[in-house]
Amino acid sequence: MTKLGIAIDLERCVGCHTCANACKMQNNVPTGMLWNRVLTEGCECIDGAVGTYPNLTRTFLPLACQHCENPACLRACPTGATYKDDMGRVEIDYDKCIGCRMCMAACPYNARSFNWEEPVRDVDFNYGDAAVPARAKGVAEKCTLCKERTDRGEEPMCVKCCPTQARIFGDLDDPNSEVSRVVVNRGAHVLLEEQGTRPQVYYFD
Amino acid sequence: MSGARNSTLTRRSFLKTTGAAAAGLACAGAVGAALSGEVLAPAQANAAGEEKTIYTLHQFMCQGNCSIKCTVRDGYLAKIEPSDAVAPKYQRCCMKGLSEIEHVYSPLRLQTPLKRVGERGEGKFERISWDEAMDIVGSELKKAWDAYGKESVYISASNEPRFGMLASILGAGTGVEPGIDRGIGNGVDPAIGGGGFASCTNETRDWVNANTIILSGINFLETSLMRSDDFFDAKRAGAEIIVVDPHFSTTASKASQWIPLKPGTDGALYLAMISHIIDNQWYDEEYMIAHTSMPFLVDAVSGQLLRSGKAPEVDPATGEAVEPADYLVWDTATNRAVIYDDPAAVPTLEGTYEVDGAKVATVFEQLKASQREYTTAWAAEKCDIDQEVIEKLAEKYATGGPAYLCFGYGGSDKFSNPDIQGHAMVILTALTGQIGKPGAALGHPGGGQGYGASLAAWPLPVDMVPAEIPVRADRFADTDAGVHVIISLGNTLQQYYANMNKTRTWLDSLDFILHVGMYDEDSVAFADVVLPVCSKFEDTVEHSIVRGGYNHIQLSQKCIDPLFEALPDYDVMYRIAQSVGLESVLPADAEELARFSIDNAEDPLVAGITFDALVKNNNTMPLAGIEEPRIGFADLQFPTPTGRMEIYYEPQHHSGQALPQWEENNEVFDGNPLMDKYPLQLAQTRTRFFVHSHFRGAAWLAQFYTGRIELNPQAMEERGLADGDIVEVFNDRGTFSCPVYGNNAIRPTSARIYEAAWSKDCTSGNPQNVTNDHVNERDADLITGAPIPFNDTLVEVRKAQGE
Known part of the structure; x- marks a missing residue:
């Protein structure tokens, strides 16, 4: 089996948001929406800090769909629009999505977005990968692990563009893949482990 | 590990944080509408x-x-x-490059040539054709040439658009804008023969070879984002990276150690490190004797270096006298002064001697004397850091193996006297020999500073050269330089001048202002004619x-x-040359x-x-x-008259700065009575989101950051401010207003705004309305003149009236 995943080196993440825009571009994500965001942990604002000056810390937290092995969204989806595919990715069949947003309520990572209106873009054309399907008003969408790229054997655009190579992509089922080795050797952790969602996105320092 | 981390996270931690950004987008669109008549033709849905x-x-x-x-x-x-x-x-x-998908098509693009119809600065224009625009440009240039000569035209050039040859073709002045980025270099470069930028002597690919990397006032992980892997690779290889910055920058947050010092006191830190290294004899005598001016003899009264009196030779190329570099050292073998490169001499670093009746000492001896008051205890108070921190830093730098001493543009260099910091840093290098080898270097590492290559220049007729303008552009408002016409390439009128209200008065006195640029940025409003240029993606x-x-x-x-009616850089330059009949000297196309x-x-x-x-x-x-990283001065030959690091600045003896002496900043210093009225330092720092004012119009970057000033929550509370309040930022020079947000990363006595904000990013006014345009009295002594002290600015912040 194949179980695609990403491990993110939080030491190397400089909070630049390149992953956010790489994803936005590749996947034709409309205005007001990001599938991939970088949070500054513990802060309301981007580039804030935790503590009292000068005793401060700052941790950036890149966040998108965690492609969980046991996805809460999938269990909540009444139509089967959300599914786990044979590469271990959590995907959405937009034709089956009825816009009930149960998945959004279920996802503990707030990783999903919803098209409340007909999507608009800052430019008046569709950008990104031509193979990425357009989404209409009334469907949920989120990180697909760059399905169109990973289907072609390429790495996700966020991984390709990360300026510090903080992102490692690969097959978690292959014990010899770099991502598997990092998960084991660098003490990687997942977000909200107690939720039992078993994310395929790992974080390490 | 994972348990501990997860305990701080809840689902609430992952709430969408795009609210502020959405407001920013709406705002940018509305402002842009004033100039953008044209709407892009809708594209077909992508499919085939x-x-x-x-x-x-x-x-x-x-x-x-x-x-x-x-x-x-x-x-x-x-x-x-x-x-x-x-x-x-x-x-x-990076995200800036990716954002070009949108930025290129931004509603803030200048779309057609424009002619001013309102007052200068008002921003009222009418659209004209390229032919009409070039008729006006040609006739205004000729009018100025006839009335005042070609030197009455000044081309103020930012990095873009790029018109390499226009100043030569027009015989216009250009390039007298050294008030930016060269503040610290003024202190470093006389010693190593540089021109003022003090680019780092090694490239950052070499950081992995360093044990210690000191980054002073440079937010490298944002401003040199594309080289940030060098930072992490070095850290992983065991380098200790120490960031000296008043604010908890991204780079500080990733460093091994952050030294949060008072703004503009970096010079005190490095002076004290010199003292501590000397006191502990951690200096490298062999290096100092062989490769620096430390053993040179100096007359204790006149401050002059002793010379053998060799007649200077004349450079056949320039006809000018060449510095004979005939300095003397004390030879301990013969107990007399001999020329420094006498192969038989055994020079000493220390002592006072008598030569021809004059009392003389070595430069090193003078340094020791001049350093006496700059103790680590003194600096600890100046910088508001622990004495032990300074002492450990000095020890690590001097004794901990290969080390880098790096500094930035955009921090401490934008005070009234950063040459003192630079001079102290180059002396630290000279004391320790931390230069010219793997892992050891000095300078500004921005962008990585790798190998650079020169390309061939197009041959223009020999009489086509730029005019010499004897006054720096940032002083045009105060000193008549005979300039009556400005050609502004990019947003120079906002970026290159502090105290914008003064700039406005000066701009009003000009005969003609031509602006050439891509976006509706602040300089546009002052122009009489505006020419739209293309992005680098568009071409003919x-x-x-x-x-x-x-x-x-x-x-x-x-x-x-x-796009629109914009033309690429070269075509615009060609048309300007053509407007005065001089295009025949140019190649047919780019x-x-x-x-x-x-x-x-x-x-x-x-x-x-x-x-x-x-x-x-x-x-x-x-x-x-390029396989191996660039190591500058590997032969330890410096482009100075002696080939050594010449750290004694004889021409500055009259101001006491032959060796670096502490001097308070112009505004930002303890005890300045102005602080009672204006207690906050205004720090205009650099950010990953913009390159100066470029990318300010990118909606894809406005997702992450919109115009604001940031204060420490403590300073917010003292002023009764809440996140998102509109505040006035003011001093005696002027005022601007914008939203305020609290951020723990900001030093409580500072207010931080990212450098070169457009007025569109503000609620009213522009940050340059308040910035300090003071000129250091030592201006004439500095190789590029005194820097514009943008960050040496005091302000107060209060809730805007009516809010």
Whole structure:
């Protein structure tokens, strides 16, 4: 089996948001929406800090769909629009999505977005990968692990563009893949482990 | 580990944080509407579009020097990714580059030539044709030439647009804008023969070889984002990275240690490190004797270096006398003063002697004396840091193996006297020999400072040279330089001048202002005629731009046709030359120029690289011999008259700065009575989101950051401010207003705003309304003159009235 995943080196993440825009571009994500965001942990604002000056810390937290092995969204989806595919990715069949947003309520990572209106873009054309399907008003969408790229054997655009190579992509089922080795050797952790969602996105320092 | 981390996270932690950004987008759109009559033709839904892949370069404003791979679909720039035509190390493109998908088509683009119809600064224009615009430009240039001569025209050039030859063709003045980025270099470069920028002597690929890297006032992980892997690779290899910054910058947050010092006191820190190294005899005597001016003898009364009296030779090329560099040292073998390069001499570093009746001492002896009051205890108080921190830093730098001493542009260099910091840093280097070898260097590392190559210049008639303007551009408002016409390339009128209200009065006195740029930025409003230029993705020829980028030669390639009525840089330059009948000296088009400048390059680094070879290699090729990181001065020969590090600045003896002496900042210093009225330092720092004022119009970056000033929550509370309040920021020079947000990362006695905000990013006014335009009294002594002390500015912040 194949179980695609990403491990993110939080030491190397400089909070630049390149992953956010790489994803936005590749996947034709409309205005007001990001599938991939970088949070500054513990802060309301981007580039804030935790503590009292000068005793401060700052941790950036890149966040998108965690492609969980046991996805809460999938269990909540009444139509089967959300599914786990044979590469271990959590995907959405937009034709089956009825816009009930149960998945959004279920996802503990707030990783999903919803098209409340007909999507608009800052430019008046569709950008990104031509193979990425357009989404209409009334469907949920989120990180697909760059399905169109990973289907072609390429790495996700966020991984390709990360300026510090903080992102490692690969097959978690292959014990010899770099991502598997990092998960084991660098003490990687997942977000909200107690939720039992078993994310395929790992974080390490 | 995972348990501990997860305990701080809840689902609430992952709430969407795009609220502020959405407001910013709406705002940018509305403002842009004033100038954008044209709406882009809607594209067809993507499906079966015709696609092509183009390899090109990203623009000049940034030091990232990225090679990029673009997908053009149905004539639209649809996708950008790092070029795969370069080695993996150089396959980079950040969120700014990716944002070009939107930025190129921004509603804030200047779309047509414009003619002013309102008052200067009011921003009222009418659209005119290129022919009408060029008629006005030609006649205004000729009018100025007839009335005052060609030197009455000044071309103020930012990095873009790029008109390399225009000043020569027009015989105009240009380039007297050294008030920026050269503040610390003024103190470093006289010792090592540089011109003022003090670029780092090694490149950052060499950071892995360092044990210690000191980064002073440089937010490297934001401003040199494309080289940030060098930072982490060095850290992983065991380097200790120490960041000296008043604010908890991104770089500080990733460093091994952060030294949060008072703004503008970096010089005190480095002076104290000199003292501590001397007191503990951690200096490298052998290096000092062989490669520095430390053993040179100096007359204790006159401050003059002793010389043998050799007659200066005359340079046959310039006809000017060459510095004879005939300095004397004390020879302990013969107990007399001899010339420093006497091979038989055994020079000493220390002692006072008598030579021809005069009391003399070595430079090192003078240094020891001049350092006496700069103890680590003194600096601890000045900088508001622990004495132990300074002492440990000095010990680590001097005794901990190879070390870097790096500094930035955009922090402590923008005070009234950063040359003192630079002078102290170059003396630290001279004391320790931390230069010219792997892991040891000094300077500004921005962009990585790799190998740079020179390309050939197009031959213009010999009488076509720029005019010499005896006054710096930032002083035009105070000193009549005979300039009556300004050609502004990019947003120079806002970026290059502090105290904008004074700038406005001066601009009002000019006969004609031509602005050439891409976006509706602040300089536009002052112009009489505005010419729209293309982004580097649009072109009228296939290849127009060639540059020596980071360790590479890069060539541009056209992705899309010019948008709106904009024209590429070269075409605009050609039209300006044509407006006064001088276009015949130029090549027919930009591609001819690009081909010429590559194929005639004589730089050995460009060996084997031709225009045709570049095209074949997807428009980028590595320079010859870049396998190993650049190590500057590896032969320890410096381009100074003696070939040594000449750390004694004899011409500055009269002001007491032959060796660095502490001098308070102009505004930001304890005890300044002005602080009672204006207690906050205004820090304009650099950020990953913009390159100066470029990218301010990018909606894809406004997702993450919109115009604001940031205060420490403590300073917010003292002023009764809440996040999102509109505040006035003011002092005696002026005022501007914008939203305020609290951020723990800000020093409680500072207010931080990112440098070069457009007025559009503010609720009213512009941050330059309040910035300090003081000129240090030692201006004439400094190799590039005194820096503009943008950050040496005190302000107060209060809730805006009516809010």
